[in-house]
Every structure is written in structure tokens, then in C-alpha cells.
Amino acid sequence: xxxxxxxxxxxxxxxxxxxxxxxxxxxxxxxxxxxxxxxxxxxxxxxxxxxxxxxxxxxxxxxxxxxxxxxxxxxxxxxxxxxxxxxx
Ligand SMILES: [Zn+2]
Numbered sequence: 001x002x003x004x005x006x007x008x009x010x011x012x013x014x015x016x017x018x019x020x021x022x023x024x025x026x027x028x029x030x031x032x033x034x035x036x037x038x039x040x041x042x043x044x045x046x047x048x049x050x051x052x053x054x055x056x057x058x059x060x061x062x063x064x065x066x067x068x069x070x071x072x073x074x075x076x077x078x079x080x081x082x083x084x085x086x087x088x
Contacts, residue, residue, distance in 0.1 A: 019065075020059070020064055021064055021065055021066065021067040021070075022061035022062075022064040022065065022066045022067065023047075023049030023050070023051060023053055023055065023061075023066075023067045023070050024049060024050045024051075024066070024067065024070035024071070024073075024074050025037065025047050025048070025049050025050065026050060037057050037061075040056065040057050041056075041057040041058065044056055049067065049070050050069070050070045050073040050074055050077075051067055051069035051070045051072075051073060052069075053067070
């Protein structure tokens with residue numbers, strides 16, 4: 001049996017391994033989701049998506065496929081843009 005050692009590649013932690021998806025986040029109270037994402041991207045702050053994934057937005061998600069789990073949560077909870085709460 002041959003063991004292949006895979007060294008962790010040293011590069012900025014880009015989550016591209018399983019295909020990048022656009023996640024849906026809940027807007028903070030009194031804020032907008034768009035503003036939150038922009039701010040997180042500029043400052044490198046992690047966000048928690050509706051599906052529970054924690055990520056730092058690094059690109060424009062406009063052309064990415066939307067995360068299926070996020071859509072599920074979004075649809076089952078309804079109102080985004082109101083007070084959607086995220087359990088972390
Ligand atoms: Zn997601």
C-alpha cells in the first residue's frame with residue numbers, strides 16, 4: 001500500500017476545494033446583507049451563512065451557484081431582510 005502524503009499547500013485560505021458557492025447570509029439587525037458582505041470582504045471578517053458555513057467573502061458572488069442548503073434554510077424560514085437569526 002502506497003501512502004501519498006499530501007502536504008498542506010501554503011496559500012491564502014481560499015475555500016475552492018469543493019467548488020465555490022454563493023451563500024446566503026442574514027442581515028444584521030438594522031443593517032443590510034449587502035453592506036455586511038461588503039464590509040466583511042474589505043476587512044476580512046468571517047460571516048456565517050444560513051447553512052452554517054463560516055466563510056470570509058473574497059469575491060463577487062454574483063456569478064457563483066447558490067448554496068443549496070442556504071436556499072433550503074432561506075425558503076423554510078421565509079423572511080430574509082427581516083430578523084433572521086443564525087445559530088452559530
Ligand atoms: Zn450555504
